[in-house]
Amino acid sequence: MYDYLIVGGGSAGCVLAARLSEDPDVRVALLEAGEADRSALIHCPAGIALMARTGQANWAFETVAQSGLDGRAGYQPRGKVLGGSSSINAMIYIRGQREDYDAWAAAGNPGWGWADVLPYFKRSEHNERGADAWHGAAGPLNVMDLPEPNPWSRRFIEAGRQAGFAENRDFNGEHQEGVGMYQVTHRGGERFSAAKAYLTPALDRPNLDVVTGAQVLKVVLEGCRATGVELLQGGTRRVLAARREVILSAGALQSPQLLLLSGIGPGAELQALGVPVVHDLPGVGRHLHDHPDVVLLVDAPGAKETVGVSAGGALRVLAGVQQWRSRRRGLLTTNFAESGAFLRTRADEMRPDVQLHFVIGKLVDHGRSTVWGHGWSAHVCVLRPQSRGRVTLRAADPLAPPRIDPGFLDHPDDLRRLMDGVRLTQRILAQPALAGGGRPSASGLDDTALEHWVRQHADTIYHPVGSCRMGPGRGDVVDAELRVKGIQGLRVADASIMPSIVSGNTNAPTLMIGEKAADLVRRAAALV
Template identity: 45%
Template structure:
C-alpha cells in the first residue's frame, strides 16, 4: 500500500511542468529544445506519433516510402474540392518526432523578404524580414558557412545537392535558355532564377527538426519527450490555459502547465485542438456539442495551400531514377553509393533543380516555383515508370484562394474536415496556367532536344487556356504546405487568432507556433519558416516570463 501511494504521488508531481509543447514537428522541436536549455524550466513535449526510428525517415529519398505510410503519416484528405471537379486531395502530414520535417521532400527554402514584410504590414510588429532573419541564421548550419544571410553554426543541417547528372544539368541550361537567370542560392539576395536546391541534410542523412533540436537535448533532466500521446483537450481555468489532457493508448492523463501551453500541431491539428477545447467559432462549436470557452471566429478559417500540377516527360535515353530503380543492379548500386559515401540517388530530395519565375514582367517577385525531379510515376508514392522519364511540378507561390477547417465531432481521434478551395480565385487560375506554359517552354529549349522523346502529361493536345485550365483542375493536387488556420493579426482584425507574440487572443498562457499562424503562406517550401517561428516563439515565451 505504501508503494502504491508513493507511486501515485510521484506521478502527480511528474505531471506538473512549466511549459507543455503539443506537437514535436518542425516548430515544436525547436520550442521544446530552446525552452529546456534553461534548467530552471521543466518542459513536456507531447507527440501523437511514434519515435523517429523508421529507417526511411533518415535516408533522403525515403520521403517516397513514408508518403503513404500510416505509421508515421496522418494521411489526411480534403473534402471534395468544388473547383477541382469535387476531387478529394491527399495531404500527407508527419506523425512522428520531427513531424512533417521527418517525411517531407527536404528542400530548404525560407521564403522571400516581402513575405515577412507583408506580415508586418498587416500589423504584426516584429515579423518583418529584418526581424526574422536572425532566427533563420540561428537555426541554420549551412555547408557553405555563415554570412550576412546564412548561419553556419545552428543545428539544422543545410547541404548542397549530392547527386546531379547530365540530364539535370541539361534542364538547368534549358531554363537559362528560356530566359531565367542562373541562381546558386534561392535563400540569398534574390530568389528568382534557376539552380540546384539545397536540402535539409547533413552528411547525406535527413536533418529533421527532431535531429537538429531534440537529439542534442535528449539528455536534459528537465525535458520529457512523450510519444504516442494524442492531446485531446487544453485545460482552461478562469480564462487561462493550465494544462492538457492527453491519451496514451486507452489511458487518459492530465499534465499541468505552470507557465504556458504552446501548440505546435501544424495547420490542421492546432486549430482542431483549439476547437476541441472550446476556442473557436461559437456557432460551429455549439453544433458540435462543445462548450464555448472563447469565441474566436478565425479558428479554422484562412486555410490555404500551394496547389501543384505535374508535367511528365519520357526520355529518349537513360539518365533517370526510373532505370536505376527498375533493375537489381541499379538498386544495388544506389545502395552501395549511399552506404559507402552517402552519395548517389538515395540522397535526392523532392526536387533536384528549382526554378522561381515571374509570370508577368511587372511583378517584383517570383510567383511560380518549379521542381525538376529525376523520375516519373503515374501517382506519387507508387512505382516508377518502366522507361526513362522525369517530372516537373509547378505551383503558385502566393495563393489567394481560401478555405476552412471544421470539426466533424468532439472526438480528437476523428479527423477534421478541410476544404482548401483551390483555384477559387481568378488570379490563382491565371498564374497557374501561365506557370504550366512556362514548364512546356523550358522543355522545348535546345538543351533538352536530345533528352525528351515526348511530353506524356498533359501531352500536345492541350494548347488553349481552356484546355490548360481543364488539365489543371483534373490533375493537380497539394504540394503539402497548408497554412493560415490560426492566423496572426492585430487586435482590430476580428479573424486573427493569435497576436504578434503568438498568444491566443482572450486566453492567457496559451500560444500557437507553426504554419497555422501565417497570415499568408511563404513563397516556397514551409519547413524552414516553421522552424524560424519555433525559434522566435521560444524567445518570446522566455522574455514574457522574465
C-alpha cells in the same frame, strides 16, 4: 507538473523543446502522437519514395471534395513522428521573399518584418557554404548542397538558361528569381530533420521529457486560462499540468482542430457539434491556404540516369542501397526534387509568382502510384494564392480527423497563374538541354482544355498555413506574441499562424517561427 507543455513534435515543436529546455530551472514536456524517428526510410533521403507508398509516419489526411478540382478530394500528408513533416518531406531549404515578411508586419504584426526574422533564420542555420550577410554557420540545422546531384538536374538548369532565365546559385540570397539547384537539410548523406537538429542533442537534459505515442485530445482550461492538456497514450487518458504555458505546435491542420475541441472557436459551430464554448473566437480554422500545384510528366526512355521502374533502374537502386548503407553516398542521397526555379509568369510581375521543382523521375499521385520507365517531372506551384479555405471539426470526437477544405483554385487568379506557369514550364522542358524526352503533359492544349487538365490534376505541394492567423483583427487568432486571443497561458507556434503564405517551401519558415516563439516565451517569463 511542467512549466511548458509543447503539443506536437514537428518542426516548430522540436525547436521550442530544445530552446526552452536550455534553461535548467524549467521543466518542459514535448508531446507527440507519433513515434520516435528510428526508421531507416526517414534517415535515408530517398526513403521518401517508399514512405509515400506505405503511409509510414504520416497522418495521410484527405480534403473534402474541392469544387476547384472538379469535385476531387485532395491528399494532405502530414508527419506523424518526431520531426513532424521535416521527417517525411523533400528536405528543400527555402525561406521565401523579403516582401512576404514585410507584408506580415504591415498587416499589424510588429516584429515580423524581414529585418526582424532574418536573424532567426541565421540563428537556426549551419550552412556548409559558410556564414555571410544572408546565412548562418553556427546554428543546429545543417544546410548543404547535394554532393552528387543527378546529371538531369543540371540539364534542367541549362534548359532554363536556354529559355532565357538566369541561373541563381542561392535562392535564399539577395534575390530569389532564377533557375538553380536547391540546398537541402542533409548531413553526412542523411536527412537532417528538426528532430535531428534540435531534439536529439537535447534528449539527455533532465528537465526535458519527450512523450511519444501521446495524442493530445484538448487543452484543459480553468475559465479562460490554459492549465494543461488531456491526452491519450496506450489507451489511457491522462492530464498533464502546465505552470506557465501550453504551446500548440501541431501544424496548420491540427492546431486549429485542438483549439476547436477545447471550446475555442466559432461559438455557433461548436454548439451545433455539442462542444461547450469556452471562448467565441471566430477566426479559428479560417483563412487556411496552400500552394496549389500541378505536375508535368515527360517520358524519356533513354534517360537511364533518372530514377525509373525498369530492370536497369532496379539494379541501380540495389547498388545504391549498398552504397548508402556502407558509405552514405550514391543514388539514395537524392531528394528527387534536386533543382528548380522561381519565375515570373508575366513580364509585369514585380517578383516571382511561381515555383518549379524538377524531379528526376516520373511522379504521379504524390508518389503513391507506379509509372513504368524513365523520364522526369516538373512541379508548378502558385506562390501567393488568393483562395482561402478552412479547417473545422467533423465531430466532437477528438480522434476523428479534421475536416479540411483548402478551397483550391476557388479564386480565378490562382487558376490563371497556374495555367501560365504550365505553359512557361513546357517551354523550358522543350529546350535542347533536355533533348531525348517526349512532349510534356498538357502540350498543345488550348485555354479551355488546359483549364480542364489543370483542374483534373492539381493538388497540394504540402504547405498548408494560415488557420490560426496572426494579426490584430477580430478574424485573427493569435497576436504578434503568438498568444491566443482571450485565453491566458496559451500560444500557437507553427505554420498556422502565417498571415499569408511565404513564397516557397514552408519548413524553414516554420523553424524560424519556432526560434522566435522561444524568445517570446522566455521574454514573457522574465517579466513575471
